[in-house]
Amino acid sequence: MTTTQQNPSVLTSAYQQSVARYWNAERNPVNLALGDVDGIYHHHYGIGEPDWSVLEGPEDTRERRMIEELHRLETAQAELLLDNLGPIPPGGRLLDAGCGRGGSSIMANLKFGCRVDGISISEEQVRFANEQAGRRGVADQVSFSFRNMLDTGFEAGGFDGIWNNESTMYVNLDQLFAAHSRLLKPGGRYVCVTGCYNDVYGLPSQAVSKINSHYICDIHPRSQYFAAMAAHNLVPINVIDLTAATIPYWRLRAQSNLVTGIEDAFLEAYGDGSFHYLLIVADRV
Ligand SMILES: C[S@@+](CC[C@H](N)C(=O)[O-])C[C@H]1O[C@@H](n2cnc3c(N)ncnc32)[C@H](O)[C@@H]1O
Numbered sequence: 001m002t003t004t005q006q007n008p009s010v011l012t013s014a015y016q017q018s019v020a021r022y023w024n025a026e027r028n029p030v031n032l033a034l035g036d037v038d039g040i041y042h043h044h045y046g047i048g049e050p051d052w053s054v055l056e057g058p059e060d061t062r063e064r065r066m067i068e069e070l071h072r073l074e075t076a077q078a079e080l081l082l083d084n085l086g087p088i089p090p091g092g093r094l095l096d097a098g099c100g101r102g103g104s105s106i107m108a109n110l111k112f113g114c115r116v117d118g119i120s121i122s123e124e125q126v127r128f129a130n131e132q133a134g135r136r137g138v139a140d141q142v143s144f145s146f147r148n149m150l151d152t153g154f155e156a157g158g159f160d161g162i163w164n165n166e167s168t169m170y171v172n173l174d175q176l177f178a179a180h181s182r183l184l185k186p187g188g189r190y191v192c193v194t195g196c197y198n199d200v201y202g203l204p205s206q207a208v209s210k211i212n213s214h215y216i217c218d219i220h221p222r223s224q225y226f227a228a229m230a231a232h233n234l235v236p237i238n239v240i241d242l243t244a245a246t247i248p249y250w251r252l253r254a255q256s257n258l259v260t261g262i263e264d265a266f267l268e269a270y271g272d273g274s275f276h277y278l279l280i281v282a283d284r285v
Contacts, residue, residue, distance in 0.1 A: 010148045023122035030258040034071040041101035044166040046073025046249035066256045073249045078104045084191045084281045085161045088112040092160035097149040098167025102129025109142045119147040150175045159183045164192040169217040173228035181232040184284035190234055193279045196222045205274035210265040229282050238281040246277045
């Protein structure tokens with residue numbers, strides 16, 4: 001499958017330039033040390049019940065066990081996302097929109113054996129992710145490029161599936177779903193995992209605003225996902241509220257040496273009901 005020319009002006013606003021600078025400079029141990037466990041680098045949160053025993057036991061192995069446990073929970077999140085994409089035939093093609101250091105793309109290729117394109121507006125992430133694909137010997141099937149998910153330059157109708165793993169809060173949803181709708185084949189599958197604010201709460205709470213400020217992002221209300229999907233021929237088939245499943249991850253992470261300072265804001269936002277962690281699955285019609 002060929003790709004069309006890359007857009008020469010990938011970063012189209014001062015905002016996108018600032019997001020790219022953030023991710024180009026990002027070196028948080030919570031991302032790098034966890035990825036070093038097995039070479040799958042995530043930039044998203046975890047789900048599932050932790051093994052709380054990592055907080056106890058021999059002090060000299062505690063940090064190592066904590067890192068492995070947080071990584072296991074983050075990998076479980078990506079596995080759930082990919083389970084909701086499939087089945088994808090080996091001849092299929094997937095797009096990881098806002099791919100970070102590429103962990104989910106590598107997992108998708110391992111699971112489906114298909115071609116995966118990962119895109120990010122961080123050139124450093126793209127370089128890092130391509131290096132990982134090379135190390136694993138899958139660079140012919142998994143490739144990463146510096147592209148804007150709002151205007152990728154890929155040909156229309158070329159993808160069997162597209163996902164956003166915690167990357168929708170950096171873009172306007174109408175523009176994003178218009179772009180995805182163009183790229184997906186009819187009947188193609190879209191999955192996102194995202195934090196969104198609760199319309200019932202009202203507007204973004206103080207804790208949600210702190211998260212926005214920390215990551216330079218703009219968390220959307222839950223309602224906007226469904227309105228923008230409906231406007232662009234993406235019909236939801238499944239919605240899973242992962243809020244309860246992610247809170248234990250945050251509780252564990254808050255007790256680790258890997259804290260980034262945003263843990264309390266997440267726990268507060270989930271706790272006061274102003275914020276949800278959702279997985280949304282939709283089909284392109
Ligand atoms: C929180 S990280 C998530 C990374 C990855 N999906 C994961 O789960 O590990 C957000 C990602 O979105 C990317 N991003 C933000 N705005 C983008 C845009 N307009 N086009 C492409 N990527 C974008 C960032 O560069 C970063 O890689």
